[in-house]
Amino acid sequence: MQFSYEQHRIIGGIGADDEYWRALEQGEFKLPRCSGCGQWTWPAHYRCGVCGSWEFVWTPLEPVGTVYAWTRTCYAFERVKERAADVPYVTVLAEIPAAGNARVMGILQGSEENLRIGAAVRGLILPPSEKSKHYPSIQWTLEAHR
Amino acid sequence: MSTIRGKTAIVGVGQTPYYKRGTSPDPELKLCVRAIVDACEEAGIQPSEVDGFISYASERSDAQKLMPALGTREVRFAALSWIHGGGIPGALSIAASAIVAGQASVVAVYRSMAESAGQRLRINVAQNDTAAQYLVNGLESPVQILALRAQRLIEADGVPAETLRAMAQACYYHARNNPRAYGRNTVLDDQTYANARMISEPYRLFDCSRENDGACAVIVVSAERAKHLKQKPAYILSAPMGGLEGSGAREENIHPYSTAGQAGVARRMWAESGYAPKDVDVLQVYQNMTGMGVGALIDHGFCTFENAGEVIRFENLIAPNGALPCNTSGGDLAEGFIHGMGLMAEAVRQLRGTSTNQVPDAKLSLMTGGPGDTLTSTALFGTEETL
Ligand SMILES: [Zn+2]
Numbered sequence: 001m002q003f004s005y006e007q008h009r010i011i012g013g014i015g016a017d018d019e020y021w022r023a024l025e026q027g028e029f030k031l032p033r034c035s036g037c038g039q040w041t042w043p044a045h046y047r048c049g050v051c052g053s054w055e056f057v058w059t060p061l062e063p064v065g066t067v068y069a070w071t072r073t074c075y076a077f078e079r080v081k082e083r084a085a086d087v088p089y090v091t092v093l094a095e096i097p098a099a100g101n102a103r104v105m106g107i108l109q110g111s112e113e114n115l116r117i118g119a120a121v122r123g124l125i126l127p128p129s130e131k132s133k134h135y136p137s138i139q140w141t142l143e144a145h146r
Numbered sequence: 147m148s149t150i151r152g153k154t155a156i157v158g159v160g161q162t163p164y165y166k167r168g169t170s171p172d173p174e175l176k177l178c179v180r181a182i183v184d185a186c187e188e189a190g191i192q193p194s195e196v197d198g199f200i201s202y203a204s205e206r207s208d209a210q211k212l213m214p215a216l217g218t219r220e221v222r223f224a225a226l227s228w229i230h231g232g233g234i235p236g237a238l239s240i241a242a243s244a245i246v247a248g249q250a251s252v253v254a255v256y257r258s259m260a261e262s263a264g265q266r267l268r269i270n271v272a273q274n275d276t277a278a279q280y281l282v283n284g285l286e287s288p289v290q291i292l293a294l295r296a297q298r299l300i301e302a303d304g305v306p307a308e309t310l311r312a313m314a315q316a317c318y319y320h321a322r323n324n325p326r327a328y329g330r331n332t333v334l335d336d337q338t339y340a341n342a343r344m345i346s347e348p349y350r351l352f353d354c355s356r357e358n359d360g361a362c363a364v365i366v367v368s369a370e371r372a373k374h375l376k377q378k379p380a381y382i383l384s385a386p387m388g389g390l391e392g393s394g395a396r397e398e399n400i401h402p403y404s405t406a407g408q409a410g411v412a413r414r415m416w417a418e419s420g421y422a423p424k425d426v427d428v429l430q431v432y433q434n435m436t437g438m439g440v441g442a443l444i445d446h447g448f449c450t451f452e453n454a455g456e457v458i459r460f461e462n463l464i465a466p467n468g469a470l471p472c473n474t475s476g477g478d479l480a481e482g483f484i485h486g487m488g489l490m491a492e493a494v495r496q497l498r499g500t501s502t503n504q505v506p507d508a509k510l511s512l513m514t515g516g517p518g519d520t521l522t523s524t525a526l527f528g529t530e531e532t533l
Contacts, residue, residue: 013277
């Protein structure tokens with residue numbers, strides 16, 4: 001399969017997260033877990049800092065969690081100008097209890113009523129689009145509004 | 147134990163004016179030469195004597211470009227302190243270590259930036275190392291990323307939002323006495339603060355640092371040599387850099403989350419210097435955003451989540467009478483922003499007694515590096531009697 005994100009690769013960060021984007025592009029939410037000690041390692045890296053293993057199991061997860069932090073962007077920033085028409089928009093940092101409380105970013109979709117830290121969210125996987133820089137993405141929705 | 151405590155000092159400061167971003171009449175390399183030459187002349191040292199060159203972050207005016215204009219006799223040491231604004235006091239630590247180890251004798255620590263010579267400052271500063279997870283989800287600027295952390299600081303850790311306003315108001319109050327300050331004409335009352343446009347919630351316009359063109363340099367020499375130069379030395383008591391387990395490049399998966407990531411460097415700084423928060427006379431706190439300034443004060447032990455609201459009050463943060471005079475030049479918010487270097491200049495001026503908002507008889511002067519950075523640093527300076 002030809003992946004969209006590979007044609008529009010963003011340089012920056014650790015760079016060990018290809019499997020995350022591939023899975024998302026195939027409609028699955030996966031995070032890496034050390035095959036040696038079971039430690040969830042997010043963002044993905046090459047070696048487990050806890051036990052020294054170089055092997056990770058990309059584990060499918062239900063995209064559910066809670067709001068760990070959030071911000072409402074009220075200005076069209078240069079490097080994310082694809083979203084200028086959506087300003088103001090909310091980005092949520094969601095904590096995933098089933099993955100050792102790994103935190104995963106996503107745009108908040110739907111009602112913002114009762115948006116608060118600790119609120120339950122569910123993710124919807126979106127295919128690559130111009131807004132998400134031709135990467136697949138996960139969009140969070142507050143469970144209260146589903 | 148081997149230490150750099152008190153073995154080196156800042157003996158010269160050179161600073162170009164702060165220009166509105168993109169309007170510097172000179173390119174950044176020329177600004178840089180100017181700042182280093184001014185710092186040397188102030189100290190009473192020939193620019194050709196500078197044999198060590200240290201900067202941080204994405205600095206482009208490196209030793210090989212500077213030496214022809216400075217008449218450098220020999221470059222003996224050159225290095226870059228990694229990361230972004232987090233590396234500033236760390237650059238001093240490298241300078242002091244090089245001098246103590248005999249690898250250099252006159253070291254310039256500097257930063258120069260001119261938007262006309264490059265990209266928008268905040269893009270240049272990001273060094274194209276923003277991970278995909280941010281950009282895919284509409285996050286690119288430090289203000290947005292640090293807004294996530296400020297939201298957590300306020301909503302989950304219970305630090306009153308008024309502490310952010312107090313940090314901003316102290317900066318703008320001090321700027322009014324500082325002729326160099328870009329924000330000197332702004333009266334930041336509660337109404338003006340609250341009515342300013344929202345940038346990335348909870349951050350409004352006046353919570354954010356400025357972006358300027360300009361250059362700033364300091365000259366570091368051994369304590370022995372410092373005694374025989376033109377200025378009153380600002381001794382480097384400690385300037386540790388680093389990060390504890392749980393920090394580093396983790397795409398918002400850092401622990402702890404909402405403060406400045408400076409608990410580790412602060413602990414080492416107090417241990418190496420032999421001083422404690424109660425001993426400090428004046429503070430220059432790097433603020434990319436106000437919430438990070440609050441986080442820096444918590445990490446350094448000046449207050450806790452629980453009592454931040456009592457400690458971080460406007461009256462307490464202003465010179466000359468506040469217990470915790472903070473950002474006495476106006477700081478990154480109201481004086482100007484050459485990637486935080488203006489704070490180092492002001493920390494030195496306070497020990498010389500030449501600040502426009504002087505804290506009477508200041509002997510211990512703290513400067514914190516870029517907070518919330520993936521690695522960070524902090525520095526304590528003292529007069530001769532603190533050695
Ligand atoms: Zn492991």
